[in-house]
Amino acid sequence: MTDHRPRLALPTTEGASPAQQAFGALAGEIRKAVIGQEEAMAGLVVGLLSGGHVLLEGVPGTAKTLLVRALAAGLDLDEKRVQFTPDLMPGDLTGSLIYRSGEFDFRPGPVFTQLLLADEINRTPPKTQAALLEAMAEHRVTVDGEPRDLPDPFMVIATQNPIEYEGTYPLPEAQLDRFLLKITVPLPGRDAELEVVRRHAAGFDPNDLGAINPAAGAAEIIAARREIARVEVHPAIQAYIVDLVRATRSAPAVEIGVSPRGATALLRTAQSWAWLSERAYATPDDVKAMALAALTHRVRLRPEAELDGMSTERVIDHVLTQVPVPR
Structure with missing residues (x-):
């Protein structure tokens, strides 16, 4: 690899x-x-x-x-x-309403x-894992029907x-x-x-x-x-990102490929990597540097491919070697 x-x-x-x-x-x-x-x-x-x-x-x-x-x-x-433990409840993360002095007060959770x-x-059940979904996606939580910003x-x-x-x-x-x-x-x-x-x-x-x-x-x-x-991403680099993502969807070992959200994630992280490298523009190497971390968890393999020892890392690595690099 x-x-x-x-x-x-x-x-x-x-x-x-x-x-x-x-x-x-x-x-x-x-x-x-x-x-x-x-x-x-x-x-x-x-x-x-x-x-x-x-x-x-x-x-x-x-x-x-x-x-x-x-x-x-x-x-x-x-x-x-x-x-996170098996007995952790959603309210232990988001907070809960406490009755005191004749009214309900909101006690914020650690989120x-x-x-x-x-x-x-992954030591806690899915119900508690899901309590983080709204917070991660929208930077807010809803408790008793009222949204609260993070x-x-x-x-x-x-x-x-x-x-x-x-x-x-x-x-x-x-x-x-x-x-x-x-x-x-x-x-x-x-x-x-x-x-x-x-x-x-x-x-x-x-x-x-x-x-x-x-x-x-x-x-x-x-x-x-x-x-x-403000880091510039040339249209050719944007097209390269899209081609990489689309290539995961047609890979023989893949059941579900990378979504458009994965493409935007790869774009954002490539810009950040270019910025850390003190450049005002992104290169194909910036895209390659972040591809494994940004894409592997967004790919689901076919069961038979997993039995054959295939991994999502190998899929992304193969895609990186097959998709033409813009010059």
């Missing part, structure tokens, strides 16, 4: 804008706590810049939660964490924050164990499609794992992230998104 995985840029040159320099500094702050996992860190930063949500999948012990906590420590934002860590989201910016970062693990509830396609990116967090390489052990031997405490300083806040995020919106 060709390696299209992104490597997070560090926009710290003199020509970088203040917002670019802030996010370059943010990456450096995250690395104070997390060794390796560059792809996952890239996905989180791009998801934040693109105004979307990110799903992290990996076996236990690969620093998924630590990575999100390090990101939160490097951002001057309100953040909350919810540990009323700017950065929400939904830890082990803060801006608002981002959900969810972690999950692989679906074949015992006690998991696979996310339905409708909710998977609400995630801008899905990042698979791998086991670290030997050198990275050795550095993890060395840090812990030297006294590193993953519960103490006091060494991480906030590098960006809501103002920098808003400024960055304004600059990203």
Whole structure:
């Protein structure tokens, strides 16, 4: 398989804008706590810049939660964490009405924050998973028939164990499609794992992230998104994105291909990647860098293809090698 995985840029040159320099500094702050996992860190930063949500999948012990906590420590934002369990109810997320002093008062749930860590989201039943749908799609929740707006910016970062693990509830396609990116967090390489052990031997405490300083806040995020919106995407690049998406729908192993929402997700994330690379225009390489993370979770394979060992990653990789690249 060709390696299209992104490597997070560090926009710290003199020509970088203040917002670019802030996010370059943010990456450096995250690395104070997390060794390796560059792809996952890239996905989180791009998801934040693109105004979307990110799903992290990996076996236990690969620093998924630590990575999100390090990101939160490097951002001057309100953040909350919810540990998803089989007995978690929708009202535990969205909030509920409390009767006191002769009237009902609304008690906001943890979803009323700017950065929400939904830890082990596939450990809770579908009814509670669905409680996040409206929040993720519309940045609001409805309680007792009354819509209530969520803060801006608002981002959900969810972690999950692989679906074949015992006690998991696979996310339905409708909710998977609400995630801008899905990042698979791998086991670290030997050198990275050795550095993890060395840090812990030297006294590193993953519960103490006091060494991480906030590098960006809501103002920098808003400024960055304004600059990203001005990143030029040539009509040939737009057509390339559409051709990639349409190619997934005709792949023999695919039952359901990428929707138009996936095409816009790939467009937005390619713009963010170009911005992090300090360019005012997107290239085919920016599209390729984000294709796996933006598209794999939007593809459903035919059962017989899964039995033959096919994966959505291989489908996207094949599409990237077959669709002509604009020049």
